Amino acid sequence: MLHNPHATGAEARAAIRAGQWTGPTAGLAPGYTQANLTILPEADAFDFLRFCVRNPKPCPMLDVTDPGSPHPDPAWAEGADLRTDAPRYRVFERGELVDEPTDLLDWWRDDLVTFLLGCSFTFERALLAAGVPVRHLEYGCNVSMYRTTRQCRPAGRFHGPLVVTMRPIPGNLVARAVQVTSRYPSVHGAPVHIGDPAALGIVDLAQPDYGDPVPVEAGEVPVFWACGVTPQAVALESRVPLMITHTPGHMFVTDRLDEELAGR
Amino acid sequence: MLHNPHATGAEARAAIRAGQWTGPTAGLAPGYTQANLTILPEADAFDFLRFCVRNPKPCPMLDVTDPGSPHPDPAWAEGADLRTDAPRYRVFERGELVDEPTDLLDWWRDDLVTFLLGCSFTFERALLAAGVPVRHLEYGCNVSMYRTTRQCRPAGRFHGPLVVTMRPIPGNLVARAVQVTSRYPSVHGAPVHIGDPAALGIVDLAQPDYGDPVPVEAGEVPVFWACGVTPQAVALESRVPLMITHTPGHMFVTDRLDEELAGR
Numbered sequence: 001m002l003h004n005p006h007a008t009g010a011e012a013r014a015a016i017r018a019g020q021w022t023g024p025t026a027g028l029a030p031g032y033t034q035a036n037l038t039i040l041p042e043a044d045a046f047d048f049l050r051f052c053v054r055n056p057k058p059c060p061m062l063d064v065t066d067p068g069s070p071h072p073d074p075a076w077a078e079g080a081d082l083r084t085d086a087p088r089y090r091v092f093e094r095g096e097l098v099d100e101p102t103d104l105l106d107w108w109r110d111d112l113v114t115f116l117l118g119c120s121f122t123f124e125r126a127l128l129a130a131g132v133p134v135r136h137l138e139y140g141c142n143v144s145m146y147r148t149t150r151q152c153r154p155a156g157r158f159h160g161p162l163v164v165t166m167r168p169i170p171g172n173l174v175a176r177a178v179q180v181t182s183r184y185p186s187v188h189g190a191p192v193h194i195g196d197p198a199a200l201g202i203v204d205l206a207q208p209d210y211g212d213p214v215p216v217e218a219g220e221v222p223v224f225w226a227c228g229v230t231p232q233a234v235a236l237e238s239r240v241p242l243m244i245t246h247t248p249g250h251m252f253v254t255d256r257l258d259e260e261l262a263g264r
Numbered sequence: 265m266l267h268n269p270h271a272t273g274a275e276a277r278a279a280i281r282a283g284q285w286t287g288p289t290a291g292l293a294p295g296y297t298q299a300n301l302t303i304l305p306e307a308d309a310f311d312f313l314r315f316c317v318r319n320p321k322p323c324p325m326l327d328v329t330d331p332g333s334p335h336p337d338p339a340w341a342e343g344a345d346l347r348t349d350a351p352r353y354r355v356f357e358r359g360e361l362v363d364e365p366t367d368l369l370d371w372w373r374d375d376l377v378t379f380l381l382g383c384s385f386t387f388e389r390a391l392l393a394a395g396v397p398v399r400h401l402e403y404g405c406n407v408s409m410y411r412t413t414r415q416c417r418p419a420g421r422f423h424g425p426l427v428v429t430m431r432p433i434p435g436n437l438v439a440r441a442v443q444v445t446s447r448y449p450s451v452h453g454a455p456v457h458i459g460d461p462a463a464l465g466i467v468d469l470a471q472p473d474y475g476d477p478v479p480v481e482a483g484e485v486p487v488f489w490a491c492g493v494t495p496q497a498v499a500l501e502s503r504v505p506l507m508i509t510h511t512p513g514h515m516f517v518t519d520r521l522d523e524e525l526a527g528r
Contacts (some may be wrong), residue, residue: 024396041309045310046310046313048305049310049313049314049317049328050313050328050330053313053325053327053328054327054328054337061317063317063318064314064317064318066314066419066420073318073417075417153337153339155330156330161292182527185449185527189525189527263446263449263453263454
């Protein structure tokens with residue numbers, strides 16, 4: 001039901017909140033923008049906010065809540081509750097995964113601040129609509145992700161590597177892929193690197209650090225985009241006392257249409 | 265000298281720091297991006313940061329400094345000192361203008377946070393380059409600015425109206441103006457409104473709230489963009505204990521080229 005073309009973001013959140021859906025959100029409420037979640041105590045939130053400002057490609061901020069409020073801006077998700085409306089969460093203490101609950105009711109605190117960060121699901125839909133193949137969707141697997149040797153610009157206690165996704169693109173469609181994703185700066189925007197993986201310190205494309213390997217075929221070029229896993233890698237490396245994220249692929253579904261993000 | 269086509273942002277800042285230039289910065293170091301400054305105590309900075317996230321069109325953040333640091337990210341302005349490198353500043357206490365110094369050496373505190381916000385000078389150059397006339401530049405006056413009845417989304421103690429600039433654009437070039445400014449989301453981006461001023465609560469275009477009146481001629485349409493004066497109007501309405509800005513038109517000149525901001 002949630003995968004039918006008429007399902008709304010609000011319907012997806014209601015089903016998730018009711019415990020009727022605990023799986024990955026790819027394909028749910030088609031056309032509605034999904035977001036990464038990063039949740040931090042207020043004491044670390046200002047540092048992380050500056051980190052996002054300094055690293056807008058991996059960390060494009062869609063919304064930041066008031067401290068203690070589990071409610072995002074209604075313009076993003078009317079009536080939503082961030083404690084219950086993602087299918088699954090990951091709780092990290094000093095960089096260690098300590099829990100993976102389906103809601104945060106036991107973990108919520110009055111000083112928590114939630115960051116909604118853009119997700120590349122939005123531009124993947126746009127790539128497909130423009131005739132650019134998205135190989136990992138064809139294979140039915142996860143996108144390949146790599147920790148690079150490129151460091152993010154630090155802010156306060158937050159520092160660490162840029163994480164990128166890689167999509168193999170046929171040479172005659174690379175320019176199109178740049179054009180299409182450039183229209184979506186709030187969901188990572190244009191690629192950060194095209195071609196030689198070694199320039200990013202990636203030794204073997206067949207061994208991604210996260211996700212699944214996706215082969216680059218003859219005539220295709222590996223194209224790299226900044227990835228929303230970056231804040232998680234950075235927060236882990238920074239060993240913050242408490243950080244909560246969604247479980248990768250188990251995103252927060254908003255009320256905004258993907259097309260509303262074009263050109264923002 | 266600073267207006268010659270080879271002057272750099274660093275040269276402009278050095279001359280301003282040395283007291284050799286205290287005037288408006290329009291036309292200085294042509295091609296280098298200029299920025300709005302908003303400076304607040306750390307106690308208010310997190311609220312204002314969330315305000316900017318929620319209102320990205322009037323408040324596009326280019327950089328946010330660490331508390332107490334007068335140095336922006338070197339990627340924006342190598343070796344710069346925010347206390348001395350704008351020609352003139354305005355100091356507000358609880359919404360009252362109390363000083364307009366040429367440096368902040370007497371006002372600086374260890375808890376101040378500086379926000380660099382995008383400035384429409386960047387997209388005006390792009391409009392001219394695309395053959396779209398910019399009337400207030402032709403008249404040699406300031407752009408017309410209006411407080412609207414549209415409220416910004418509040419954050420913490422910050423609330424207030426959206427301020428817009430208006431540029432009259434010939435009807436056959438309005439689409440071009442949208443296309444060109446859409447490429448610059450980090451300097452206010454595409455227009456927020458085109459046509460009827462009454463829809464924004466503007467009663468008389470000939471009576472701007474800031475800047476100079478600019479007539480709309482036959483065949484032209486008033487086109488409205490979100491304006492970097494918004495944070496100042498908002499901070500005044502919010503009556504924060506201390507806020508420091510640049511004096512309007514007396515901007516902070518960065519090392520980045522206007523063209524580097526295209527598509528960001």
